[in-house]
Amino acid sequence: MPDIVLRGLTKRFRGRVAIDHVDLEVKNGEYMVFLGPTGAGKTTLLRMIAGLTKPDEGDVIIGGKDVTKMPPEVRGLAYMSQTYSLFPQLRVWDNVSFSPSVKGLPPEDTERLAREMLLLVGLLDRRDAYPRELSGGMQQRTALARALAAGTNVLLLDEPLRALDARLRIALRLSIKKLSKDLGITALHVTHDQEEALLVADRVAILRHGRIEQIGLSRQVYNDPVNPFVAQFLGEADFFLGEVDEVSSAGTKLHSGTRHWVARTSRLHPGQDACVAAKSENVRIVRDGADVQNKFEAVVTRKLFLGRFVGLELTSKETKLPLKVRLEAERGKDIEEGSRLALSIAPKDLMVFPIPPGGLAKELEVE
C-alpha cells in the first residue's frame, strides 16, 4: 500500500525557502496534481519524494516506511522528467528495458515486461527506433513505458506534457491518467497548466511560495477557493474591493462606494475591508429591465475570440477595477467593443475574502 505521507517537509536553497513545512497525504491509487506558477516549489517537492533532492527538515513516508534517508533506487518509485531523459544511443526497446530493477530480472522476464509496457503505450511496433526517429508524443510514451517498466506502484511525473505541442497536449492529457488508473498505481503529476490540472486530477494541490495554499477535488478548489490567489489562478476571475456591512448564514452584505452587493456567506465581520471575487463565466449578461440581484452596467473595451468562448474586457464605474467576462461563443456573437451591457452576478457566485496581506495586486501576481 504505497500511500505517501509528507510531514513538515522543508527545503532551502542558499537560504531561500523552496518548500516550507509541507504536510500531505496521498491515498493509494490516487491521481494527485501539484499545480502552481514557476518557482512555487512543485518540482522540488516531487524530487524530494523521489529522493533526488534531500530535504532539510521533515519526513517522506511511503507505504508506511520512512524513506527520508533512503536513496531513490530503493524507494520503488518511477520518475519521469520533463525532458524524458531517454538514452539517445539506445533503441526504444533498450530504453524501456534499461531500468536497474528490470536489469536484475531474468532475460525472459525483462523481455515480457518490456513487451507489455510497449504494448500498453502503443509503441511495440517502434521497438527498434532510436529516440531521434520518434515524434515528441512517441518519445513521451517511451519515457512513460520506461518509467512503468520499473514495476512501480507510484509514478512521479514532472510536467509530463510540457515538451509537446499545445494541441497534442490537449489530446494526450487524459491518457496518462487513464493508464495509471488501469494499472491501479498512485500518480503525482506536476504542472503549471490549470486546465490540465483540473481535468486530470482526482485532487489538486495548489502551491505558492513553497506552501500548499489549498488541496481538494478539482471542483472544490475551483468553486470554493480559499484566497484570491487560488480564485484567479484557476480559470479567470474578477475582483473588486468593498467593506462588509452584515454577515449571516444566508450571505454577506457589503458595499463598494455607494453601491451595495450581496455575496456568499463568509467569516468576515461588519466594518472589515473585503476583496470580492467572481469567476469570469459567472458574470452574466442580463436584460436591461431584469429584476436580479447585483445588477450593474459596464462598457465593453475589448472582445477576444477564444474558440468556444468569447472573452470580453469591460470597465464599470461600480467595480472600478476592469472586468473580464467569458461567454459561450454563440451568446457573444453580437456584442461589440463599445457596447454597454447590463450584468449581474448571483450572490452564490460572489466570493468574499479578507484583504490579503501585501494587498490585492501583490496577491494576484503569478510570477
Place this chain on the structure above:
Amino acid sequence: MPTVELKKVTMKFGDVTAAEDVNLLIKDGEYVAILGPSGCGKTTIAKIVSGILEPTEGDVYIDGRRVNGIPSEERRIGYVFQNILLFPHLSVWDNSIYSPRVKGLDDKEQKALGNETLQMVEMLKESAKFPSELSGGAQQKVGLARALATRAGLLILDEPLSALDARVRVDLRYTLRNLVKNLGLTAIHVTHDQEEAMSVADRIVIMRKGKIVEQGPPAQMYHDPQQIFTANFLGESNFLEGVVDRTIDSWAVVELRNEQFIRVKGNGLRRGQAVVVSIRPEHLTLTKVAAAPMLIGKVQDVHFAGAYVRYDVTVRTGDALIVDAIADDARFNTGEDVIVLFDLKHVRVYPRPYAGLQEALKLE
C-alpha cells in the same frame, strides 16, 4: 507599414521539404498567426521572411520590393524569439536599446526610444535590473521592447510565448495584440497554440507538412472549417464515419456504424458517398429526452474542467465522443444512459479523406 508576399516559396533541406509552394499575402497592418504542429514549416516561413533562410525556390516581397538575397539587417524587421535571448550582463535598459539600428542613433534619440518602448511594455520601472532578476514574462517583454525599438514596421514573433507559464502566456497575448494594433504594425506570429492564435490574430494560416491547409479570420475558421484537419486542430471535434444513405431536399441521412442513422444538412452530398460527420464537443448536449438528431449512448467518465464539464460518452455507433457542458453541475454520472443531441447548425460533413480519417487528423 509593410505588406509581405510569398510567391511559390519552397524550402528544401537536403531531402526534406520544409515548405512547399507556399503563396501568402499579408496586408499592411495585418496580424497573421501561422499555426501548425511541430515540423509543419511555420518557423521556416518566418525565417524566410526575415532573411535568416534563403528559399530554395520562389520569391519574397516586403512592401512590394523583392528581398531575395537581401540580408536580414536590411529588411527592417523586428524579431522576437521563443528563447528570449537577452544579454545577461546588460541591464533591461541596455538590452532594450541594443539593436544595431538603435545603436547608430545619437544619445538623445536612443534615450527617447528606450523610454518609449520600455514604457509600452510597462517595464520602464525595471530599467536598472538585469535579466536574471526578472520573471520569464518580464524578460519576454524586454525582448519585445528591443524589437519595437528598431522602429521596424514588420514584427516577426516566433513562438514568443511558448517558454512561459500558461497563466503568464494568457496575460501577455493581450499585451502583444494591443501593441501591434496601437502601433499599426504588420505582424507574423508563429505558434503551435491554437487558442493563442485565435486570440491575437486577424487571420490564421494553418500549415501542415510544409503546406498551407486553410486560412481565414479566427471565428470563421473555428465555426466553419473547410478542411477536416482544421476542424480538429483548431479547437476539438468529434468525428463519425458513415455513408450517405439517402438525400431528401437539402437534407441527407447518413448511416453511421452499427446501423445508426443521423440526419444532417446535406447540400451537395450524394447517395453512397463516404463521409465524416464532425461536431465540436460544446455543440453536443446530453439529455434524457429523445429529439432529433441524436444518438443513444452511455457516460464513460466525467471530468471537471473549470468553466465546463467534459463527458466521455460512447454511443451506439461504437464511437467515443467528448461532450462539453458549460455551467453544468455534472448532472450525469459515469455509467448513466444518455441521449446525445446534435446542434444541427454546427454539424459539418466532410468527404471521407482518401488516406483515412486517422491520417487526415494526425497531430504529429
